[in-house]
Amino acid sequence: MSVRIYRPAKSATQSGTARSKVWLLVFDPASPRSTDPLMGWTSSGDMNSQVRLRFTTKEEAIAYAEKNGLDYRVEEPKLAPRKILSYSDNFKSTRAGPWTH
Structure with a gap:
């Protein structure tokens, strides 16, 4: 029997990281x-x-799988670097992108 060990992604509809x-x-x-x-x-x-x-x-998950004789594969999370911006960054004079509004 095989199992998959992974870390779920953050929910797209919520800003929190509760289940991730x-x-x-x-x-x-x-x-x-x-x-x-x-x-x-x-x-x-x-x-x-x-x-x-x-x-x-x-x-802990790997130890559980090995203890119970399960074939496992680990999927590492894909973490994208988050660019922290504030609302005032939309109105900077040094803004690189074009205005869309």
């Missing part, structure tokens, strides 16, 4: 999902697809 500070261990699907012919719902017999384990550090 933990590492998640998620099981890969063991079987493909099937569609119910009557209702059209998708279902799966794989119960591990519902399990999401949270860890405070990457090392």
Whole structure:
């Protein structure tokens, strides 16, 4: 059984970083999902697809996977450098970009 260890990205709809500070261990699907012919719902017999384990550090998640004999892959977070600007920077005389309003 294989798992994926990753750190989720910050939510695009919120300015906070509440759920992006933990590492998640998620099981890969063991079987493909099937569609119910009557209702059209998708279902799966794989119960591990519902399990999401949270860890405070990457090392704890790796230790858990190794202890339980799970094949794992670690996906490092892609952190873009944030350029801190203030509202007054929009009106500077040394502004490099063109005015759009």
